[in-house]
Amino acid sequence: MAGEYHTLGLYPAGHLMEQMRPHLDKHVLTSQDILGLADGTEVTVAGLVIRRQRPHARAVFITLEHEFGHIPLVVWPQVYEPYRLVLEEAVLLVRGVVSRREGTMNVVVQRVRSVRGVRDAPRSKDWG
Numbered sequence: 001m002a003g004e005y006h007t008l009g010l011y012p013a014g015h016l017m018e019q020m021r022p023h024l025d026k027h028v029l030t031s032q033d034i035l036g037l038a039d040g041t042e043v044t045v046a047g048l049v050i051r052r053q054r055p056h057a058r059a060v061f062i063t064l065e066h067e068f069g070h071i072p073l074v075v076w077p078q079v080y081e082p083y084r085l086v087l088e089e090a091v092l093l094v095r096g097v098v099s100r101r102e103g104t105m106n107v108v109v110q111r112v113r114s115v116r117g118v119r120d121a122p123r124s125k126d127w128g
Contacts, residue, residue, distance in 0.1 A: 016048055016091070017046065017047055017048060017065075017066035017067045017091075018067040020046070020091070020115065021066075021067070024046055024093070024115075025044070027044055028044050028045065028046050028093065029043050029044060029045050030045070030066055030067075030068045030069070030071075031045075031066065031068055031069035031070060031071045032068050032069065034071070034098060034105070034107070035105075037098050038098065038100075039098060039099060039100040040097055040098065040099075041097065041098045042095070042096070042097055042098075043095075043096060043097070043098055043107060044093065044094065044095050044096075045064065045066075045071050045093075045094050045096070045107060046064070046066065046091070046092065046093045046094065046115060047064025047065050047066040047070075047071055047091070047092065048064065048065045048066065048090060048091050049062055049063070049064060049065075049089070049090060049091070049092060050063050050064070050065045050070070051063040052087075058076070058077050059074050059075060059076055059077075060074075060075040060080050060087070061073065061074060061075075062075060062087065062092075062109075064092065064094070071107060072104075072105070072106045072107070073094060073096070073106065073107050073108075073109050074099065074106045074107070074108050074109065075087065075109045075112075076108070076109075079109050079110060079111075079112075083109075083111075083112045086112050086113060086114050087112060089114035089115075091114065091115040092112055092113070092114060092115065093112070093113050093114075093115050094107065094109055094111070094112045095109075095110050095111040095112070096108050096109045096110050096111075097110065
């Protein structure tokens with residue numbers, strides 16, 4: 001799997017998170033699980049970081065990918081600073097709050113930790 005991710009940028013037989021999901025707590029939700037949740041709902045999500053962006057705004061935007069889709073994250077400066085090194089990791093476990101504004105949905109990050117044990121994960125498209 002690591003070789004195919006490194007060479008192709010994907011794993012044709014599935015997704016990295018498909019292999020990891022059985023080892024995560026049952027309360028870790030997917031993008032499909034959070035679709036219908038109300039604004040302000042606390043959630044825990046996990047995924048492979050595929051994009052990190054820090055436009056001229058104060059927030060950092062991160063996109064997690066998992067076997068069922070994508071989860072957009074917003075990280076405000078007061079959360080980014082203490083977690084900045086963890087946020088550089090390839091696979092993240094995030095605790096946050098669903099935010100619904102003007103037809104968009106994001107998870108506003110409150111806490112984050114790395115999911116250890118992932119070697120040779122594909123690199124994200126960073127800071128574009």
